[in-house]
Amino acid sequence: IAGITQAPTSQILAAGRRMTLRCTQDMRHNAMYWYRQDLGLGLRLIHYSNTAGTTGKGEVPDGYSVSRANTDDFPLTLASAVPSQTSVYFCASSEGGRLGDEQFFGPGTRLTVL
């Protein structure tokens, strides 16, 4: 693995179903993030994690949950999907704690909720 991977690449889901989007990084970065990207709205932060074992809420957390059991993995769960959660989801990571600390993004998951 090089960088950040996400799975699945795309998914069509029935409303009400539970879904977990996976994210794995191999850069030993402390911080990880989940964003959704919608046309005209840009990237919006859903949840973040500073280090393994900690998580926090972003701008649009409702309907989503995350966990950070270890440094590498940061799954995003939709407990009961709704059509408004149709979006492209990006996972990102950064070293954390450095001033010019840029984020590295995964390839994204395109999710459609019907």
Add this chain to the structure above:
Amino acid sequence: GQNIDQPTEMTATEGAIVQINCTYQTSGFNGLFWYQQHAGEAPTFLSYNVLDGLEEKGRFSSFLSRSKGYSYLLLKELQMKDSASYLCAVRRLTTDSWGKFQFGAGTQVVVTP
């Protein structure tokens, strides 16, 4: 509240220069980042400013004025492959994170032959 504004779209000719402006209002400012995103792909990092002034990286330069809440990204000697969306992002220092990023909606740059 936080607000980041950038133009929706700009068109320029191959070989020309384009300047993408970004204005922001935020508390706890801790850096301004520019990302490039090609259609259907992930954003990739271009540049970062935390102090006022110009940062140059090859064909790309970024400028910041913290007192004015203003930044621009300058793309020189435009190439067809520069056709992409350019995202302005502000990082805010908070007590509970290394820094939360807020992104503008992006500026779609179209390079024509």
